[in-house]
Structure formats: C-alpha cells, structure tokens
Amino acid sequence: MxxxxxxxxxxxxxxxxxxxxxxxxxxxxxxxxxxxxxxxxxxxxxxxxxxxxxxxxxxxxxxxxxxxxxxxxxxxxxxxxxxxxxxxxxxxxxxxxxxxxxxxxxxxxxxxxxxxxxxxxxxxxxxxxxxxxxxxxxxxxxxxxALGCSVDEVVFPIHITLEEQGQAEIVARQAGLDISQRYVVLAPGTNWPTKCWPTAYFAELADMLYDASVIPVIIGGPGDRRLADEIVAGAAIPPVDLTGRITLKQLAHIIKRASAFVGGDTGPMHLAVAVGTPVVALFGPTDPRRNGPYYGSNIVLQSNRNCLLCWKRTCEKICLAPIEPDKVLAAVHKVARRK
Missing domain, CATH: 3.40.50.2000 (Glycogen Phosphorylase B;)
Structure with missing residues (x-):
C-alpha cells in the first residue's frame, strides 16, 4: 500500500x-x-x-x-x-x-x-x-x-459546486440563454489550426439548429474571440456567445446541461465526455482511437482526406473542410436523442 x-x-x-x-x-x-x-x-x-x-x-x-x-x-x-x-x-x-x-x-x-x-x-x-x-x-x-489497482469502472470525478452552478446560470442568462431550454454547445477553438472546423460551417450549423428549435451556444477561451466573432457575423441569427466569459467549472455546468456538444480534439470536448453530455467530435490530423471521446453516446466524424492522421499542427489544406454541416446536424440529432 x-x-x-x-x-x-x-x-x-x-x-x-x-x-x-x-x-x-x-x-x-x-x-x-x-x-x-x-x-x-x-x-x-x-x-x-x-x-x-x-x-x-x-x-x-x-x-x-x-x-x-x-x-x-x-x-x-x-x-x-x-x-x-x-x-x-x-x-x-x-x-x-x-x-x-x-x-x-x-x-x-x-x-x-x-x-x-x-x-x-x-x-x-x-x-x-x-x-x-x-x-x-x-x-x-x-x-x-501495474501497482495492483483494479479498475472496475472508469470515473472522471469533476465536482461542480452549487455556487459554481449558480454563477454559470447567471452568466448564461446575461448572454441570453436559459439553460432549461434545449441548446447545443459549439466549440470552434482548438490548440492546432488543423483541428479547427471552418467557422463558416459553424455559422451554417447554428442556423440549422435554430431552424430545429435548438439554441446554438458558442464557448471558448479569450483566445477564441476571433473565431466566435466570425461565427456570429456569419450566422443569420447570432448564437448565444459565452466565449471568454466563464470559468472551467462553470463551463462544465453549461456543457452538462446541454443536449449535445460539437467540437474538435480539444479540452472542452473531453470535458463534455467527463460530465456525460453526448459529443459529436470532428477529427482529422489526430487519431480518435487515442484522443477521441472516451465513452458515452458519442459520434466521431472524420475528414476523408488521404492524409488523415498526419499529426501536423499546420497545413495549407483546411483539414476538416470535407465534414459538411448537414452531416454534423444529423449526428447532433442522433446523439441528442440518446441523452
């Protein structure tokens, strides 16, 4: 011991x-x-x-x-x-x-x-x-x-206090979101440019979600401000924008209450898995067998480029461009029904 x-x-x-x-x-x-x-x-x-x-x-x-x-x-x-x-x-x-x-x-x-x-x-x-x-x-x-621990169940212990939940809901209301409504979290930011889905696609997806009576909610850190602004500018109806406005634990609460999550190989995607929210994960340069959503009612959509799994951080190609918004929307509806 x-x-x-x-x-x-x-x-x-x-x-x-x-x-x-x-x-x-x-x-x-x-x-x-x-x-x-x-x-x-x-x-x-x-x-x-x-x-x-x-x-x-x-x-x-x-x-x-x-x-x-x-x-x-x-x-x-x-x-x-x-x-x-x-x-x-x-x-x-x-x-x-x-x-x-x-x-x-x-x-x-x-x-x-x-x-x-x-x-x-x-x-x-x-x-x-x-x-x-x-x-x-x-x-x-x-x-x-190797130390002798038996792993009977894989648990991601993330504890969100009542105070953190309340603060998250206040910020959400200020941005125009009542978390009792149906909403889907969109995460455009990643730490590699090659992992990013085009912002024009996120804007198109946001409009499709509104048409389906689902509220699109953009999340991200301060460094994702440009991406969020492009999505808001490109959408017919601006999504709710929480970019740079909430802490990690507040974000965990917002994601936990969502119907689904859409994003690439990034921290918030793994946070969604940890709190039990169904994920539509968008993959290209990295391997979902290693880095994908670990468990749960999730769908991985991969780019169909012949250079898939290249592990390059930058590239002249837009790696995830072959994944079209209508495919993502269909996957969102599918995983949301499972929740």
Whole structure:
C-alpha cells in the first residue's frame, strides 16, 4: 500500500481530464491514501473540490521560464514537495519539466507511462501495459494497474459546486440563454489550426439548429474571440456567445446541461465526455482511437482526406473542410436523442 502519492499532470485541459480516473482508481484501491496533484493554472479549476484529491500544488510555469526564476522559485518548490514525504510519484506528463518535479519530490518509487519524452524515462520507469497503443485514458490507467489497482469502472470525478452552478446560470442568462431550454454547445477553438472546423460551417450549423428549435451556444477561451466573432457575423441569427466569459467549472455546468456538444480534439470536448453530455467530435490530423471521446453516446466524424492522421499542427489544406454541416446536424440529432 502507498500512503502519500504524487500525481504530476500539469496541462493541457484535456490531458488533465484524461488522468482524473487515475486518482479515482487509487482512492478506490487505497481509500486512506493521500493524493497530491501538481497542475498548471489553466487546468487548476478542474481539480478543486475533488473527493479523490487531497491537495493541489499549483505549478506557476511563468516563474520557472528563466534562469533567475528557477534560482528563485525551485528551492521553495523542492522543500514543499519533500515535506510531503511521498512514497510514490506518477509522472503522467512524461516531459522534462514533469521529470524535474518527480525528481524533486524525493519519492522512492517513480512511474510513468509509455512514450515518455525529453529523457523523463531516466527519472521514472515507463509502464507499457496492455493498452500501450490504445486510448490515452487506458494508457494512464495501465500505470495504476501495474501497482495492483483494479479498475472496475472508469470515473472522471469533476465536482461542480452549487455556487459554481449558480454563477454559470447567471452568466448564461446575461448572454441570453436559459439553460432549461434545449441548446447545443459549439466549440470552434482548438490548440492546432488543423483541428479547427471552418467557422463558416459553424455559422451554417447554428442556423440549422435554430431552424430545429435548438439554441446554438458558442464557448471558448479569450483566445477564441476571433473565431466566435466570425461565427456570429456569419450566422443569420447570432448564437448565444459565452466565449471568454466563464470559468472551467462553470463551463462544465453549461456543457452538462446541454443536449449535445460539437467540437474538435480539444479540452472542452473531453470535458463534455467527463460530465456525460453526448459529443459529436470532428477529427482529422489526430487519431480518435487515442484522443477521441472516451465513452458515452458519442459520434466521431472524420475528414476523408488521404492524409488523415498526419499529426501536423499546420497545413495549407483546411483539414476538416470535407465534414459538411448537414452531416454534423444529423449526428447532433442522433446523439441528442440518446441523452
């Protein structure tokens, strides 16, 4: 049995969501263990009020970007980590920065998952289990299976407080959305240009949803403002726009109450899966067998280009353009009926 366990999974939002079942599996196996999670600011909210996580350590990445920052902040981080006397550290990031944190923790047993990079496998032992070529959620769970944890059920523990629910509904009403109405969440933003579905298609889909008496709701971070503006400008009736207006946990509540979710390989898509909302996922350069919606009543629509699964971040082609709005609308109606 392990008593003090450190999980290092700092970013991105979707990756942190994928790792949540690890904490749940550990707690199910060893209910009295103490779990500490190191995370960056962008995904911090996902871990708050989580019954499976006892402590969250914020890794403020900008503080460590320069040599002066490292000299100033690394000793305090090391003291904090070592004071917890971890007996197990799980590096689920598999990069140089996570390897450094794993090493500083002083944990005598250190594990990672298959395909660790940037020499992180020198610090933690990679676990290549039965799912090493499968979905990333299963790859992470193979690490705790190697410790003797039985994963009877894959659970994504995200706890949305009543206050967070209320705040989300206030912001939604201010934007023109009553969440008791039928609505579909549209997520145009992604971290790779090749993962983006054309904004003109989102605008066309929004009009089709209005015609079907369903309210389209755009979500995204501040960096998605341009995409949202293009959709609003291109639609005959402007969709409800929540871009940059809500926190992650408020977003989780909005998505949870939706009839369906439409988006690419991005954090909010995985958040929709975690809270149980049916997803229509749009894929091109990345592999849905690894990164797609993990479970639930979901549909994956893939581009039909011959360069599918190229894993390129940029390209002269609009990768997802072959996926037409009417196909997405039909998929939305299909998954919404399942909810």
């Amino acid at each position: 392990y008593h003090n366990i450190l999980i290092i999974k700092m970013s991105a939002i979707g990756d942190v969501i994928h790792a949540l079942p690890v904490a749940h599996a550990l707690k199910q196996t060893w209910p009295d263990c103490r779990i500490t999670w190191v995370v960056e600011r962008a995904a911090y909210d996902l871990l708050t009020n989580n019954p499976d996580i006892d402590e969250i350590i914020l890794f403020d990445k900008p503080q460590f970007k320069s040599l002066a920052g490292l000299i100033k902040h690394a000793p305090a981080l090391a003291r904090l980590l070592k004071s917890r006397r971890f007996d197990l550290a799980l590096d689920l990031q598999g990069l140089g920065k996570s390897a450094a944190i794993t090493w500083l923790s002083g944990a005598p047993k250190r594990l990672g998952y298959c395909n660790m990079r940037e020499l992180s496998h020198w610090v933690s032992s990679p676990v290549c289990g039965a799912h090493k070529d499968g979905h990333v959620v299963e790859r992470y769970l193979d690490v705790v299976r």
